[in-house]
Amino acid sequence: MRQDINQVQQALSKKIIGKEHQLKLAITCLLANGHLLIEDLPGMGKTTLSHALSQVFGLQYARIQFTSDLLPSDMLGVNIFHTHERDEEKRFTFRHGPIFSQVVLADELNRASPKTQSALLEAMEERQVSIDGVTHALPSPFFVIATQNPSYQSGTYPLPESQLDRFFMRISLGYPAWEAEKAMLMQQDASAPLTQILDAASLNKMQNEVAAIHTSDAILHYILRLVSESRQSNEFPNPLSPRASRALLQGAKAWAYVSGRDYVTPEDVQAVFVAITAHRLTLSSHQMSLGQSSNAFDGEKLSQKLLDSIDPLAA
């Protein structure tokens, strides 16, 4: 593991105790320049994780709490007319919304109406915002961490598959282990900010290095076999898209980089596979009536099954 990344992880695990794998995945996601979806129950440390990430990487941070009456303009920003100035200076100025930050925490994304959801997802994809015909570029790096309450909870608008596909990775923190939770309870200065380890420029450099990681034909074929199996087999109601296969490659490269290697091995693909594909393979709840077996809704199980069905060593 690379030294600097190791430091980052050490720092993060002071806040999120006993979740090394999830932290490593979150770092991988950031290095792969993707957006992260955290699906978890309230109070599991979603907000803490995103805040800690921005502190460690020295990034500017904003949090948007999504509710059912949140409008796109609340998030993106509005043009405001200045009346109190002198006549020649009366004009519209754009007031930036909270989305113009390097790390955006979109909390409880699935409580907002589809309209607002899609506004955010547009911005995530394009990395720019158009308001009243003027295009405003979003800052770089731009990293969205969205949290989602499990869809069975009341007051949620489930994200459609097309929007789920835009998230690079989905992780879930889960309850901490006994010892980890005890350590957390014993912490004295839980709210003390973390010290900055890296900055935006070095993050940018790392992202470029990730893109340059070597991938052999064997790895590409492995990824292709995985995605085409999902398309040909009957087991998977939502097959993987080309965007998913690109994400797989990107994720595997980032994981290899984090592990301190300059080439990708099948283990790298496997390490990120479930996190990248589970949310893309599931059926959303309104398809539940179509007589599918219940494990079609368990993305992790589907994803693991797909992974187990392909031999990484096959030529």
Add this chain to the structure above:
Amino acid sequence: MNSVLLSRASQFTIFRSVLGQPNSVAVMILCAAFSLILFTLTAPLMIWVLMLGGCAVIVRIAGLSTLHNLPTLRTVNLLAVLAVFALSWFGLSIGLLDSMINLLTVACALKIMLVEKKRDFHLLICTCLFLIGCGFISSLSVFAWVGYTGILALLLIATALYHGAKVPIANSVKFVAVLIGQAIPIALLLFLLLPQLPPLWQMPTSKSTETGLSDTVTPGDIASLASSSDLAFSATFKSTDEVPEAQNRYWRAMTLEHFDGKTWSISEKRKQAEQQLAFMGKPAPLSVIAEKDSPAVTNYELIVEPTQQTWLFALAPSFPNNRENSIFVRSLFDYTLRANTPISSKKAFYLSYVPNAQITNGIGNFETQLNLQVSTNGNAEARAWGQSLANQYANPNERVQAVMREFRQGGFRYTLSPNAMPVNPIDSFLFEQRAGFCAHYAGAMVYVLRAAGVPARMVTGYQGGSALNDNVLQIRQYDAHAWVEALIDGVWVRFDPTSMVAPSRLTFGLERALEELGESRQTTILRDIGNSALFATLQGWLQQLDYSWSKWVLGFDNAAQTNMLEELLGALTPQKMRIVFLSAIGLIALILAMYFLPKKEKARLSPSHRILLKAVTHVETKTGIKRKNKTLSTYFQEVSTLLTPHAAKAFEQLCKQFEHETYGQQQTPGNTAVMKRQLKTLKQAVK
């Protein structure tokens, strides 16, 4: 507004996923195949079973769009119970075989409404295949074969679609086409070379489908056959010269010697006598001729359509022309031929016709007495006429001629639709109506001759037949005929009273005879269609096709197989047979290899890859843990503790080398040699 949008969106999703779901396309194709099978099985299936099947298909296809509207398990179970009651009620009247086919179809129809899981789908496919097998019981024609092959292809496509979920339909169709393409040469080879086994079990005869002549004749029965133009059988001769003249084509089926005043039937006494003689081991007279004098014979082949009965239609006198055939065919003492089992499917028989041989009085005096019995039940006038003939002429032949003369000169008329003659049928025919069909004439003549003291019997069978081509005759149901045999000087002589009233019936067939009389067998529209040149050509072509199929495919038995091999190879020795079978297997393997080898080529591995796989196999056998689809490092962690440190180190090195070579950026030269050495070390270490 949002909720409206949402609900519309979700509706769209459901709609799309139903149409886009390949499973539902597969089920739809399965439904189509099932309805086609129903269509071909209309004969054995009862009308309510057909309706149930049709409804099931409709319910299923309608249910595809709204999955919740399918009948529940409880409804289907209720239907099943009702169907079982209905089946057991009707089963008694339709026979075992047909009720089993009905049962299968009902089961299929009920299941099709429930198909949900993979297992259900496979079950249905298999049952449909079995139903296709049942379809071949009743028809082995080339059309049935083509149709069922089509349905089979549909079933295969449905299965392929069901499994290759998101593969485009065109690809599935192509896949099935390739499969069938592979299967055809293999099937052909097996058909040509595998010994033709006799059937393993006896088919239970179904009651409803007996066709053709029956073993009792009431005048008028044969007239009803005249309305059917179904093929009865076809006869193939060696050459054109051997085909008998039209007026001599009498295909004898059975002799009717018992008359109860209304109906002619096969005499019970004769049946008993035949049984006794067979029990005593006395050979039938014809087989004696065949063995004794090596007479001038005409060999021919009969291809008989299924009748569910045992009698054969042969030019008299004929005998089965080889030993193998004589196992299946019996000659009786009245020179008729019987198959040993009811003819339940199209079947070929090889017979020899002896034109010069006479039909002798097979069982002697018994036969004479049997054929002099006159039923005294009514018909007094006819008996009186017979007795007057006996007084008038001393010579039996003269008595016969007198009757024939009376038919020619007495104002008799040949008609397909005579008036009903319920009381004293022979009297009212001879002296009042004077109009009738062949059975009326034959029956009346036999009756009068017996009264006149000449032993006589009615013979039924077919007369005539149309030429399909130079040496093939096709005989249809409307060629059914009845005539008379009279015993004169110990020999049964054939007399045909019909020839007196309608000579063209014998030379040109029923159609022409009726035309001359201003009657028609068919309705006019059908006749117009039948007369158009195009239709006639088409019909002729189809008949030719069906005939060739029957002759070359259905008629391909052990003898034909041996003939073919002998023609190709000369005399057959066991050694040659072995070579033939081995080369056939080799050929099949070659055909398959041609398809599979190119794929193997593609999967060629790099040297280091091969070395690694070998190493993995060694480790697998040593530790007993299979790698399956695990990655190398995961697998190594699992097995490293089970290996000796030395072996573990070698294996780890190998994995590292392979990883570098396969996934790494720089190719290290000489890596393969290093890996080979390590493999050797590993091999020694795990020993």
